[in-house]
Amino acid sequence: MERDEDGFFPLHLASAFGHIEVLKILLENYPNPREIVDNKGRNIVHIAAIMGEFNVVRYVLQDANDEVKDMINDKDYDGNTPLHLAASHSRPKIVQALTWDTRVDLHCLNNNNQTALDAFEQFKQENNPPFPQASIHKILCFTYFCIIRLTWCQLKSVGVQNAKRGSHSIEIPCPRKPEAKKTDFYKNRIDTLMVVSALITTLAFAASFTLPAGNNSSNPRQQGMAVMLNHMLFKPFIFCITTSMYGGISVTIILIWAQLGDTTLALLALKVAVPLLGVTLTTLSVAFLAGVHLVISDLSWLATTIMILCVIFVLLPLLLYTFHWFPLESSNIIMRNISFYPFQFITWLLEKDSTEGR
Template sequence: MSRPKYPGLLEEEEENYETVDTMDPKLYRATTEGDILEFIRAIEQGTIDQHHSPPASCVQLGPQKTTVLHIATSFALYEIVKLICQDLPFFVAEKNAKGDTPLHIAARAGDSLLVTLLVHSDCREGSLGEKNEEGNTALHEALKCGHEEVARILINKNPEMPYSLNKEGKSLLYLAAEAGFVTIVRLLMDNPVGNYTAAGKHKSKSPVFAAIRRRNIDVVRLLWEKDPSLFQLRNRRGENPLHAAVHMEYTEGVKFLLDKHYEFAYQKEEQGFYPIHSASNKDLVDIIKLMLHSRPDIRELLTPHGQNMLHAAARSGKYKAVEYMLKMPELEKLINEKDKGGNTPLHLATICGHTKVVGILVRDRRVNLKLVNNNYQTALDIAEEQMEMGLTSFQKMQRLTCMALRVGGAPRAHQPETLRRLSIRLADQQEAESWRDKINVILLVATVIATVTFTAGFAIPGGYNNTNPNPGIATMLEKMKFQEFVICDTIAMYSSVIVVVTLIWAQLGDPSYTRVALKWALPLLGLALTMMSIAFLAGVYLVVSKLNWLANFVLLIGSSFITVIALIFIPLHFLGSSNYHVFRHLSYYPFCLVLYTLGA
């Protein structure tokens, strides 16, 4: 019995190591370096040494099954390629490990001279239709890589050559349209190659969508001229060409499609959205304007949820589209229209936390802020409910949304008694902690102001008189700015102290008084901040008054910031809840300032 070569290793367990293909080093080096004399010598020597009689037997393959023609084509070595094509034409049809013939490589590189040499040496013309592992012929590769001249050479070589789709489902016509080659598209349509039949068209990707994606109106026009039936194809989301043009923000394409086949505007995609809803979702004001001018009745189109174009814009937070629609009198009917959930555009903007859109809507007198949805909620009810849920970053937007609605005078709903009592009880429980946090923040700020102003009352500008006849009296007592400093500092300190006492009382007293206490505390806090700022301005102006330019600069900067403080506090805390539209309109501007500051 024979013993195994290595003890402990059974014969059937021995691995089978394959040897990769290899090319003669001299031949490989001569090919890559373009040394034609050495190349000829290596080819002849290899044939003699291996005693090959047929010419095809001299083919040597590299590790990736590359022949010398693959290598020479990759390096654009024209002389060697020409020599091989003349004397060894069978190389033209050889494939490497990726299924590429030399013609694939030349077409991908866009080298028209190499392609011409290869196609004219292929006696069978078989390499024109050969596919690689991706299902691409040389013509597919040329179009895919955007080489128009190479594509024209390949088509002219054999216009009747049958071509099928590649593995991506892309036809030659699709690739030509995607590349934007009007001449090639015309050539293919006039003398079609490939599976250009009714059955084939519905299996492939639509060339119309490729042309729209390329934003090439000439190709779109040509496709319509040659075969309008191509425009009936849909993409995998069920979208028609008009949907695609809207998504690409392609205004010229939208106009062309509406002019040629207006029915596109009344066709849904897979989720039930019409092109006008897609335009509203993307804030495309110019396209919305164009579509409404062409087909004004599309304003009545609704999504499966019963939402109109204003609903779509509000839900997506597209404030430019919302502003445009509100300016159009003919769209007034859409402003308070409800969807299947009873939600108006204002409800949807509130639900999605689009503060800027909410602010725009509440400013419009035509928007009915009292409307409730199917859950008996106004927009303010929704905002307050979502704010109390504490959804981290989303909560900040809901706080701003609540502010926008309150500034606009939005009411809460008058719900059925049972539901109202339940909601009040839940709201009271949820709001208690929220109000407590607000009070703590304001209490802290008021305490800091009281401390600062108290300190400033004794560290007065200019110091005290240490000599007779008035020891301990302020040296600048007679100065008007000093008197202004003292008055404002005193008002600021006592206002902040009143805020502190009021909020302490609110914390220790009946919780129902919390909102009232906070309502009085905020204006006083605003007054304290304003007076403290004026006191600071007066004090600094006083000590630098000898230098006129510096004193005037301090006065200008300080006055500007004090005006900003007033603009924020006065409208928000005195006008925000007013029933007068003018006051609400004025309070909208400081609200916009808050939005800008917070980056909303």
């Protein structure tokens, strides 16, 4: 049996390039595939994890025989398991597949006493690229950082921790004395969100007294009442405007608490305020949709066109905003199950863009 200069056997090459059918045929002819390793002691699962070949990892986890499945916790000569390598090379889809499999050892240490999270952080620190100036490179770099973030979220969601290196390396931050850089970062973010919430409150307040089609002034018995009061879309308009109004006020009050100088309180306030702000933005968008449709409903083709456009431009920002604040890193089993398919969708989009950009 021959190998190349990197110690790769045909099995390794089939795994590296994702040739599942070739891999199946080769595995039938190898009595003990666990013994077939390259110059660094890596088996086919290690190679697939490094190269990002999700289909190979999925085949090993689901369809391969037990002897092949046992390779998911094998270590290379550096003590790295496939999870270590998938994490360090930022392969979020493979990390997700491995961490959802109960047979994978999530807390295994390599020869450097590192967990998969440690290996991820070390590789990220050593290979963190500078942010480029060209637009196309900025997009690719943004995709790269998103993939890194998703990998970290997946590791944190299953409880993978940093290996303990002794009490002397553990720092307990004082909540009343935050670092200057962190304080500035949170202060800028809080100030920006306060401006947005104030604008939403102002717009909602103005819209509540500037109703579509105005107020009734001709009928003495309905003096001051909305002209469109009995229209079907007037009710969601009022409901959404009211929600936006009080949602914006609530976000502002929460963010005022966040300015007391306590980092822990600021983080908690942001955690509550960001999704609430998303609700107010959504309801304001729906209110605009309903209000516009109220005044152009007699012209059916225009009303339908505007309705379709508004629905698209309401759902798209809502989807992006949800992905922004959704706690993908939560270790709560309910949140993990809820975020499973959104996580897969995001990784599919990012890895697709990353592949096309090569």
